Amino acid sequence: MSEHDESFAMENFDTILRQVMSELGVSRMVDDYRIKADPDAPYFIISLRLGNGPVSAIKVSDMALVDDSSGGGKITITDEAWAPALLTKLWQIYGRDGVEQLTRFELVVRGTKAEDLSDLELDPGEEIRSKVLDAVWRIFPEGFKVRHNIVDDKVMTIIGTEHDMEDEWIKVADDLHKKMRGA
Amino acid sequence: MYEVLLFDGGVYKINELYELIEDVGGFVIQKTQVQVQISVTLAIPEEERSAIEEKTKELGGKLIEVPLAGTEIAVVAPTLGRHHMPHPTCDIAEQLRRSGAITVVMGLARGKGRRTAQITADEKAIIEEYDAAVFVLGNFKDCIVEHKVRLFEDLEVPVVAVCGPDIASLPSCEGLVCGVGRKVERMRREEEIHKLDEVAESVEGAIRSKRTELDEDPLFVHPAEVKDRIAELEAVQRSLRPAPIVLHLDGLRVKIPYAEWKDQIAAVEVYGRRLGDIADISDSRLGGSTLIKIKTRAEVESG
Numbered sequence: 019m020s021e022h023d024e025s026f027a028m029e030n031f032d033t034i035l036r037q038v039m040s041e042l043g044v045s046r047m048v049d050d051y052r053i054k055a056d057p058d059a060p061y062f063i064i065s066l067r068l069g070n071g072p073v074s075a076i077k078v079s080d081m082a083l084v085d086d087s088s089g090g091g092k093i094t095i096t097d098e099a100w101a102p103a104l105l106t107k108l109w110q111i112y113g114r115d116g117v118e119q120l121t122r123f124e125l126v127v128r129g130t131k132a133e134d135l136s137d138l139e140l141d142p143g144e145e146i147r148s149k150v151l152d153a154v155w156r157i158f159p160e161g162f163k164v165r166h167n168i169v170d171d172k173v174m175t176i177i178g179t180e181h182d183m184e185d186e187w188i189k190v191a192d193d194l195h196k197k198m199r200g201a
Numbered sequence: 202m203y204e205v206l207l208f209d210g211g212v213y214k215i216n217e218l219y220e221l222i223e224d225v226g227g228f229v230i231q232k233t234q235v236q237v238q239i240s241v242t243l244a245i246p247e248e249e250r251s252a253i254e255e256k257t258k259e260l261g262g263k264l265i266e267v268p269l270a271g272t273e274i275a276v277v278a279p280t281l282g283r284h285h286m287p288h289p290t291c292d293i294a295e296q297l298r299r300s301g302a303i304t305v306v307m308g309l310a311r312g313k314g315r316r317t318a319q320i321t322a323d324e325k326a327i328i329e330e331y332d333a334a335v336f337v338l339g340n341f342k343d344c345i346v347e348h349k350v351r352l353f354e355d356l357e358v359p360v361v362a363v364c365g366p367d368i369a370s371l372p373s374c375e376g377l378v379c380g381v382g383r384k385v386e387r388m389r390r391e392e393e394i395h396k397l398d399e400v401a402e403s404v405e406g407a408i409r410s411k412r413t414e415l416d417e418d419p420l421f422v423h424p425a426e427v428k429d430r431i432a433e434l435e436a437v438q439r440s441l442r443p444a445p446i447v448l449h450l451d452g453l454r455v456k457i458p459y460a461e462w463k464d465q466i467a468a469v470e471v472y473g474r475r476l477g478d479i480a481d482i483s484d485s486r487l488g489g490s491t492l493i494k495i496k497t498r499a500e501v502e503s504g
Contacts, residue, residue, distance in 0.1 A: 027339075027342070034383055034385050057315065060316075060344075156385070159315075160279075
C-alpha cells in the first residue's frame, strides 16, 4: 500500500462518483458502491451494485399500438420515452432500410406482421448498464487503460491499471465483487 | 515603476482620460468597449496614481487593482480529457483573467497516468514563453509527490502547483495550493471560491518576485512603451485576433507571423534606437506569433 495518506482522494472520488451518477440520472439505479485504490501498485477498482429498477423486459405492445398496414407492420408509439430504444432495436433486427419513420411517433417496418412486432421485447437493463458504465469511465483515472471487468446480473466490478495487470489485484477485485454481491 | 490598473466606466469624455494618461507618461494597454461601457487597462507611473484616481471619480467610473495585468500565464492540465477539463482548469484560468492576466489553457499530449505521465521538450519550450505556469494536478498524493513533480522540475518560469491532497511542500515550484483536486462541477461554493482566490494570490506572489528580480536589473524600456510603437504596424492593425499584442513582464508577444514581419518589427524605433538593437526578437512556438524579449538597460548600454 502507498505510504502516503490518500484520504483526500478517497473522499473526492466518492463526491465525483455521486455527482457523475446524478448528472447521468443513474443515482437511483445504483444501490451501493465501493471504490478501492492503491496508487503505489497502482490499481483502481470501482464496484457497483445495481438496484432493482425496471429490469424486467417490456413488450412493444405495452408502449405502442401495432397494426398491419400495406407496407408492413405499423407501430404508433404511445410512450415516447421508449422511442429511441425501440428504434435502435428495430434497426438492429430489420436494418435501417427496413424501418421507415413516417412521423415522430409512427414507424412502418417493411415485410413484417403486426403480431411479430407486438411480441418484440426491449431490455431496459441494457440501457441502465450502459449509462452506469459511462459514469464509471468518467470517474476512472484517465491513464489506467489496462482493465479487467467482473460483471454479473447484480454487481459490476471494474479494475484498471497502468501497465501489466497482476493476478493478486484481480483477486482483490474479485473479493470486493463477492463482498458486494453478498452484502 | 509602472502600475497597471483597470478603469471601468462609461465612454462619455473617455478621451480626457486617455489624454491624462499620455500627459503623465502612461500607456493604454487594452480597451474593451461594450456599447457605452468601457474597460481600459492602463499602465501609469506609480506616483501619478492620484491624478488618475481624481479623473476616474470625475468621469463616474471606478479604478480596479489588476495585479496580474501585463502578464500572460499558462494553465496546464495533464490532458485535455474530461477528467481535467473544464473544471477546475478553466475556473482557475478565469480567476487569473479577473486579476488582469491573459491566460492560455494547455493540455499535455502524454500527461495522463502515473508513471506514464510525461512532458515533451516542445511543451516545455511553449510553457517557457509565458510569465508563469499553473499546473493543475489531481487527487493522489503518491502520484503527485513521486511522479507528477517531474512535469515541471526543469521549467525556468515560476510554477504554481494546484492539487487535491494536503502536501507540506513540493520541489521545483514557487507556490502550492492544496484542497482542489478533481472536480466535475464548477467551483462556485464559498470554500471553492476562497481556493480560487488562494491560487490567484499564489500566482501574484510568484509574479511579484519576478518583477522585483527584474527591477534589480531594469529593462531598457517598459514593454507597454514598445506596444504603442508596434501597434502602429499595418499587420497588427489588420489582425483580427482578440488581443494582437500581449504584454509579458520582460517583453511582448505580437500575434503576426515572425518570418514575414521580423524585419519591420526590428526596424520599429523606440527612443531613437531600433527595436532589433534593444530586444531579442524570435519566432514563437505558437503558430503565427512573434516573441520580443526586451534587453536590460545594462545589456543595451554595454552592447
